[in-house]
Structure formats: structure tokens, C-alpha cells
Amino acid sequence: MEPKAIFEAVRATFGEAVSELQEEGFRPAFLVVSPEKVREIGRFLRDDPAMKFDSLMCLSGVDYPDRFAVVYHLHSLGIGHRIGVKAYLPRESPSLPSVDGVWPTANFHEREAFDLFGIVFEGSWDLRRILLPEDWEGHPLRKDYKYPEFYHGIKV
Amino acid sequence: MKARGEALPTQEMLINMGPQHPSTHGVLRVILRTDGEVVVNARPDVGYLHRALEKIGERVTYAQFMPFTDRLDYLASMNCNAAWAWAVEKLAGIEVPERAEYIRVIVCELNRISSHLIAFGSFTADMGAFTPFLYAIRERERINDLFEEICGNRLTYNYVRIGGVSADLPDRFLEKTKEFLDYFDPKIPEYNDLISYNKIFVHRLANVAVATPEDAVAYGLTGPNLRGSGVRFDLRRNEPYSVYPKIDFDICVGTGERGTVGDCFDRYMVRINEMRESVKILRQAIAQIPDGPVMAKVPRVFKPPVGEVYFRAENPRGETGIYLISDGTVNPYRLKIRAPSFVTMNIFEKITRGLMIADIVAVIGSFDIILPEIDR
Amino acid sequence: MLESLAISLVDAVPVLSGVPLWTITLLIMVVVAAVVLTFALTYAGLATYVERKVAGDIQARIGPNRVGPVGILQFLADGIKLLLKEDIIPAKADRFLFVLAPYLVFIGSFAAFVVVPFGVGLIASDLNIGIYYVMAITSLVVVGVLVAGWASNNKWALLGGMRAAAQIVSYEIPVGMALLPAVLIAGSLSLQDIVRSQGGLFGIFGWNLFHNPFTFFSFFLYYVAALAETNRTPFDIPEAESELVAGYHVEYTGIRFAFFFLAEYGDMFVVSSLATACFLGGWHVPFLNAEALPAVWGNLFSLGVFLGKALGLVVVMMWVRWTLPRLRVDQLMRMSWKYLVPLTFFNLLGVSLWLLLFQGRGIPQMIASLFG
């Protein structure tokens, strides 16, 4: 299915929760969705017989200049089409529902996004820091991250 | 002695496997909760090798990031190099000369063989047979010799460039590659005789840690691990890039030869068979490679257009996905690397339930994880 | 035997007639023990060298080649290194048991050398319960290993110790059962008697190996079970360096570790020499009666033959080790209880019936009697 058709189909089901289709310069194209609907939309994209996005290729956090985003790259092994889903989040206390119930593979990605961006995935079954030590302060992939001078009293 | 019927109180044992352990393939730490030898729960703890490659990527230019991709999966540097180059080229719309693409395919497939050799060797070493490991290393050295000739290094190649490759093939390289292939071809049946079909080896792997096709897809297994579960999916075929469409090869899948589809033995055999397919690809690529330039015109100060791109390439350990956001400057705005081993670790906890400690080693080996890639 | 030796010594050297006999006997005992221990240690050292050479050859490498000609002194260098290493006892270890364990293992392994029939008259003590003694004394090894695993206060070591206990106890049965046919044929538990029973003029066909089909299989069953007894690959799960790091000796360093190491090689020799004595004709030389030769020559000759056979079996153990992967612990148990134990029982039954039916004659004897 073409991104346009996917956009229309998802919009037909979820209405305003899917706000726009980012196509120009984006490969694959992105459906921009409202964060609180991510899980429902994910489930729809996975289960709808015309979509069948059974594989979550990648889940990334992004720090855009004015807001955060969580980006999902989906692929359907059966049909062979791809689409991206993007949910913009405010910079203050970013959080959105977890999709690890839809695609279990999301868990590690979400932990990584939580670790490096501080994005909270509500309802995740195991949201802990993954790459950094548990007591690390801050979220390094944020653009405004300040490098710490000391770690446990050791000069970095 | 306790009276009959009065059970001894038992307790689960918590064991730290790693980060310093001979068969966790690096600094992986697995927290094992065991009931005697039986694993109740095995939880992987990653991140001991985190080098913030993605953060580094935001500070260096597109070309400067190339050496860092070497360090992503050091056993398959060429593949990581090429994946990065393909991703950036897709972002910037650079046309790469055909010869360069063929060279990339040749080095990638050679690297796939060498990476699978290490997977095979270290796996058998984990299973207690040390000799095949040495044989695998011996073959790999010959590939390293070839790579040294082509780019000057034996491990971190940094050979591929955005828009082509750094240098044309040296004299007689293709002949030497052919010689290697002729030498290597009979080795695979030898490995099979030596170890693959050995009774003990089969018993250790068959029916152990079965990943069903549904689980494999849902948990994002990719590459040989996915194919080991019987899913016929290979990016080189299903989402072709570079010159792979012009090359004929089979996709190896697990068949449940000695047990259930998706067990450790299937994952292992997929790798062995893929080496054969890589040999096939190499022979075709060597026959087809055209003459011509090896580098496209890329401006020295390279600024790709604003945009976002997700590119994925079939690497020896699975799909390496690169999500790249460009804001039109010389540095990537955001760069996310979807490392196959990292995603693979997600299923670990699920499929190791109820196995024995010795099987944990088999599972780690059969997934062929590599830690620099997990931790990035 | 030692007493008679002492008497003959006193007879030969009249000066000693004033010394009490028991002193001389004691002295001779010490000397014999020293000789056996020296042999055992030298052998174990050399075996480590040979093992590495064999591994090197198999793995398309060279192996040690720097110390001494073709690296033959490597084991001395390693030994000196191990002696000089810091002796670490973990803070939370059970100190007494931790220190005790290597000795138990070492004693268990090397005390068995006492009854190894090296030659016609070369045996430290020809006990009339030789095989029984070996089985009993090597059981000390399992105690030592278990103690080591426990005392180290390390979970990997504990797992290794537990595995070793389960494994060695299980494999004692097939080992014993597989040796019994030889005992049945010889009608004696003494190893010298068993070896003597395999003489005769049939060359290698006098060996128990070719006595009847059941003894033939018994040998292989014994060899496999013995591999497991000595914790060698493919049954090295108590050490299993890729799973348990190093198993029960993970916390041991320096000379204490060396004790475990030497004991392993000592064990290898003991089980190989048992196999040689019970199935491969011991020190018998084909078509030559070593007992009829002059004492010195007979002994030297038989010693060489015996060592050749036993060390050959040790090398085969190494060859197996560098070829095969390792079993899992449950598979190991299954192999013992489902395969080896029934098969050895079956063999024992077969041998007994054979001896009953054919009045103790083996196939070679029967063929020989056919031709008159």
C-alpha cells in the first residue's frame, strides 16, 4: 500500500488523531499521530488485514529543536510495505503509551529511548535504563545535555 | 536426615554470568536465577560497552563517521561501512558507479563469510570443541589477507566511502579471491563432518531455545536468526539494494533438520549454508564486475539535503538499520543505529526459560551476538 | 613382597644384618614411593606438554616450541611459574577445606599408581584386591572435587563440584562393571594376576580384548566411562570452561591449581593403565615371554611395552578431547544410566555365560584347539 492510502485508511478509523502525512524528503513517509493514541494505532496497523505491519523495524527517540518525537518504522513481511509513524511530544515531561504489547521488540528500543532521551513509555512492562548505569544523571542524547564533570567522584 | 515427606527448603540461586565470562562473547552480563542447573529466568544486562556512537555521530561529519561504523560490528566492518554509505547516499541521492557497487558487494560477502566463520568457530568453542574454532580462524585469516591488500587493515577496514570506495581493487585481487573461494568450498562439508552433524553437538542444539516464526517476527529477530525460524526473508532479496538484484542466490532457512524449526541447530545451520550462498554470490560478482570509476563526485564539504531516511542492510548478524535525520548541515542531526544484536537480546529472556545453564551458552552462541553492536 | 625384598637385600649386603628388618622395609617403602611419585609427576608434566603438542598438531598449529628443544621443557617452565604464583585464598572461602581439597584430589589420583603393574616385577604393591583398591582410592577424587567446589564459596565452583560428584558417582558403576569381565576371566582382583592371565602364545590374541565379543565391547565401554571418570572432554562438564568458567577449581591459583591439574593427568594414566592391564594384555609382549627373560631385561622390556600401551591410550584421550564437543549435564546422566550401565550389565552377563558355556576358553583358544 502507498503511504497515502495508509494515511487515508488510518485517518478513516482514528480521525484527528492522525494529523498529517510527512512525505516530501521522508523515506519512508511518516504518519504524524497524537501520542496518546499510539498504542491503538499500532494495534490497528498490526492487525488490519490490509496493513499487517507485523514487524517494528526500529523505534527511535528524536530531539527536534522545539519538541521530542518518537519514531516508529514499520514493515510488513507479508505485504512488503513500509511506513513510519511519528508522535511529537512536548519537551517537558515527555510520555506516551508503550507499544511493547503490540510489538514485543519495542521493549528494548523503548528502554533505550527512555535511557537516552528520558521519554517515559507508560504501561511498559520493564522500563529501566539499559545502556547507561542505573544511577546516571541526565539523558545524553538530548541536545541540551551537559556533560558531567564527575562520575562517582571520578573525573570524566 | 529429614523425615519422609518433609521437603527440604530449597532456594533459587542467583548467578551472575558475565560481564567477564568466556562465552558471553564480550561484556554481556546475564543475571541467572536458577533452580540447581535449571534456569528459571535469565535476564540480559547490556551496556557495558556503551560508547555513545550516536552522540558522536551528531558531532562528526558524515564522512568522519565512517571509521566509527567499523567499531559497530567489528567482525563485519565492511558491511557496516557499506550500510552507512548506502544510507547517506539514499539521503543525498548520490549515484554510485557500478564498479563501486560490485566492489562493495564483493567485500561485504567476503566479510559475511568471515563473520559467519567466527560465529561458527566461537559457537563450537562454546560447545566445548575448540578445534573448529582454530580452523575457522585459519580461513578467516585468508580473508583478512585479502582485506589488508584492498584497504590496508585487517579488522577495522574503513574502506567504503560515501559515493564509492576509497580505492580500486589492487592487481590480481579478483584472482586471489577466486583462489580463496576454491580453497574454501571444500571446507564447509569438512566442518559438517567434523562437528555440525556430530551426535553430541546435534543433541546439544536440537530443540533448544525454539523461537517460533511468530515470536521471531514479533521480537524483531532479523537475518540468520529470523531465517533460522523458517521465515524466508532476506533484505538482499526482499528489499534489494546495491547490485543484489542482478545476482542469483538462495535464501537459507531453518528446516527443523534435527529438531524443531527455530531451534539453535537451525540458526547454526543457516549460517553454515549462508557461507555457501556467499561463495555463490562472490563467484557471480567476480564474473560480472565492470570496469569504471569507483568514486562518484561528492563535494568535499558534504551537505545532504534536509530529510529523514531509514535504510536497512542485510548484515551477517541481521538488519542494520540506520535512521538518519539531516538538517542540511555537515553533521547528521540525529542518527539512530538499529543494531541487530541489540534487538535480538530482547527475546533472550523469553526463550531461555526452563533451559539449563549450559544451554544459555548455546543460545548466546546461536544468536551470534556481538557486544559492541549491542551497546554501541 | 617388600619384606622379601628386604630379606634378599640383607642377604646380599651382609653389613645390613645388624639393622632391624623393619627399618630396611620402611626405607625400601619410602624409596619405592618416591620412585613412583617421581614417575607420576614427570609423567603428568610431560603429559601436559604432549597434550599441548597434540592439540597444536590437530589445530594446524605448532604448540609449545620455545623452552628447550621442541619445547619439551615447557612443562618445567609452567611448573616453576605455577610454584611462583601468588597463592590466593578467597576471603570468604572455608580456609581449611579450601586448603585440604587439592591434597585429597592429588592423593586420590596418585595413590592409584601403587597397584599399576608396570612390568613383570615392577609393581609397588601387588595387592590381591588391586582393582578394588583402585576403584576405592580414586573415589577420594570426588570428595576432593566436591570439597573444592564447596569451599571456594563461588557459585560456579559449587555448580562444578556438584556436577563432578553426580558424574563421578554415576560413572563409577559402568567403570566397575566394565572391568569385571577381566576379573571373571582371571579369577582374581590382583592386577598382576589379570595381566598374567592374558599371556600365552597367541600374541595379541591372548589379550582379554579378543577373548570374546563381550570383552571386546567391554573395553570400549570402559574407555568411554573412564573418560567421564577423569572429567575429560566430552565429559568435562565439571570444568566446562565455556560454561562454568573453570568449574570447581575456578578460585585456585598457583601450586594448588597445579595439584588439580596434575591429578587430572594422573587420573588419565591410571584409567589408561587399568584398561591396558585388563584388556590389552598389560606388559605382555606379543610372541615373547617377558617372564622367562632375565629379570632386568624382562622388566625393562615389559615396562616399555606397558608404558607404550598405556600412553597410547592417553594420547587417544587427548585426540578425543580436541575433536568432540561437550555433553550437557542431563545428557551425561542419561548416557550413563540409559546407555552405559545397561550395556555394561549386558556385557557382564554375556561374559559370565560365555565362561560358563565354554569352560573359560576364549575364541582364540577355541580356534587354536580346532587346528590342534
Next chain:
Amino acid sequence: MGFKAYLYDIWEAVATTAKGMRITARYGVDPRETITLQYPEERWEPSERYRGFLHNDIKRCTSCTMCVRVCPVDCISLEAVRGADKKMVLASYDINIGRCMYCGLCVEVCPPKSLVHTGGYEMATVSRGELILHFVPEDAETVKGRVAKQVAEAAAKAEAEKAKAEAEKAKAEAEKPADAPQAPDPSPPPKPPGEEAAPFIQPAAPAFAAGNPETADAAGKKPAKEKEEEPAKAGDEGGEAKE
């Protein structure tokens, strides 16, 4: 498990083991299969493109800092000052090979191809400081001081000449006011300063004392350049000996 399967199990175990042992035995007895290289005695020949330790030929280096900018790990540090001849003079060129990852990007971008990978791969030191390769044999401060002095001298000389020229000009103007527009010559009468005197005056750095090429004419330039090279070579040899 049926009895047949049971026996087959045993048979399979024996057969596959024998198969494997045959292969290992073949390797074990065949001496041709040994592939070990006895390292300190036998040496492996690095290939032509081998990326070993970096070496910078400072005679050809133009201090363009391309290598410094392209290095992803910042292992190259370069200090250069503008010499009296307006060319950059290397004050220091250090490569921290403890940090270098031998990616070869610097060699690729080097415009004069002065930076190259050598075939060297053996090095062991007892301290990290020794891992920094210095390619300029002299101390950075010495070079800087010397160059600053030369620049000052050249400036003074230029000043003097300018003053002289102006004086002449003024004189000429005074004499022929009508010719004034044609009078100022962009390059005043060339006078290769200290062409023979400089080497004796400043033996440490005669090359840079050799003169200001802008003031020197084509004829005067050539000998000065030749002179430039000789001491540089000596300095280089000194550097090698030090290594």
C-alpha cells in the same frame, strides 16, 4: 524410544565421532597443514596499502590543517605560525598514536601527500607520553620564537625599505612632481637581504633568514630556496636519529 532407535542412537554417536576424529587425525599427522608463523623470526609482509603508523614528511607539509580537521578522534595536533615569507611554518606536528585509530582519513585528504601510513606496526612503550610522535624535532616555542624574530626582522627590513622607498619617492617627487603617478614601483629595487651573511649570522635557522621572497626578484629567489632546503634536511635527519 524403540530398541531399534536405541541402537541407531549408539551407532550414530560412534559413527559421527569416528568421522570427526578422522578429520582431526588428518590435520594432526599432516605437517603441511601447520600454518603458524613464527613471529619474531618469520615476519609477515604488510601489503602495500597497509595502514601502519603515520608519518609526516614535514618538508612537504604545508600546515593546511586538513588532517587535523578530518581526524575523527583528534589525535593530530598541529601548531603553525606564519613565517616571514607569508608561508606557514610548522611549530609542532604531533600524532598521538595511542589515540589514532588508523582509519586513514587524514592520509586521504592530505593535499601535498606528505602524511603517509608506514608499514610499521611494532611499538611498545612504558609510558603514554611516548606514544606521541613528534615530527618537528625542535621545541614548538623555539620555532615560534625564531619565526617571530624573523617576522619582526623582515617587517623591520620592509619598514626600512618602505621608508627608504618613500624617502626616494619623496625625493623624486620633490625633483619631478609631474611624474608622480608613475613613480611608485610596486616592487622596490630587489636586494636579496643577507644572502650570504645570514647563514653565518643565524646558523640555527638560516632558511628563514634567507629573505623575504616578495622583496626578492626571480634571480634572488632561487639560491635562497636552495639554501632553505639544506638545513631542513639536516633537521629531519636529526629527527630520525632521535626516533
